[in-house]
Amino acid sequence: MNGYLVIKCLHILSATVLMGTGVGIAWFKWMADRSGDVRAIRITNEHTVIADLMFTTPAVLLQPITGLALIHLAGYPHSGWPIYAMCLYLLAGACWLPVIWLQVRMRDLARAADALSAPLSPQYWRYARIWFWLGLPAFSGLIVVFWLMVGKPA
Template sequence: MNAYLIVKWIHVLSSTLLFGTGLGIAFFLWMAHRRGDAKSIADTARTVVIADACFTAPAVVVQLASGLWLAQAAGWPYSLLWLRMALVLFFVVGVCWLPVLWLQVRARNLARDAAQAGTPLSPAYHRAMRWWFWLGWPAFLSVLAIFWLMIAKPA
């Protein structure tokens, strides 16, 4: 197998990891949030923060590095509309994801504090989760669009 196919395999594998982990994280944290139990939310958010550090963050780096390498190796100029759009959407995902990381840590800490104090979840917690929820949508839809661009490569 040549270098191009190995890097392409790594690129596809890391995109699968990135998408699957992101979707799983969102699902489990949202379900914990909906239950409203501060301890459950704190425990779930703790795991979510760890998963983002172990899986999502490295996959983001691999995606960018392998994608740029593949484009160069294939001889695709960055002037191709689909490639430019994929890079713009990758940037959109990052702009949404970075605050989401902070919001997950904040939600975890606020839920942990509420659970330890035996108090209801604070308005600050609910505000953090609202922002987390709404920032997730443009990131999720952008990832779907990137998948489409990578497969269709429209002119």
């Protein structure tokens, strides 16, 4: 197997992990929040932070490295769809970075509420709304990045 195919395989796998963990984390966290069960919300937030650290973060780091390598090795110009894909990836990243902070804060707030057998604070729900709304442009941007990677429009 040549180097290009190894890099392409790593790129596809990391894109799959990035999208899969992103959608999975969002779904389970959103459903736990909707349940209103503070213990379930605490546990889900704890797992969300761990999953982002173990799976999403390495994929986020690997994507631009392998993507730029593929662009270079395939001889694509540094204009057109590769630039659009990189800009959308940066947009998704700009949404994801505050999401990480929000997830850690929501985990801590859920831990405190669960330890006191208290309801979640209004701050938790404020963070949860921001977390949700930051996810929409990030997810939408990554869907377009997938389309650009597959379609490679002129």
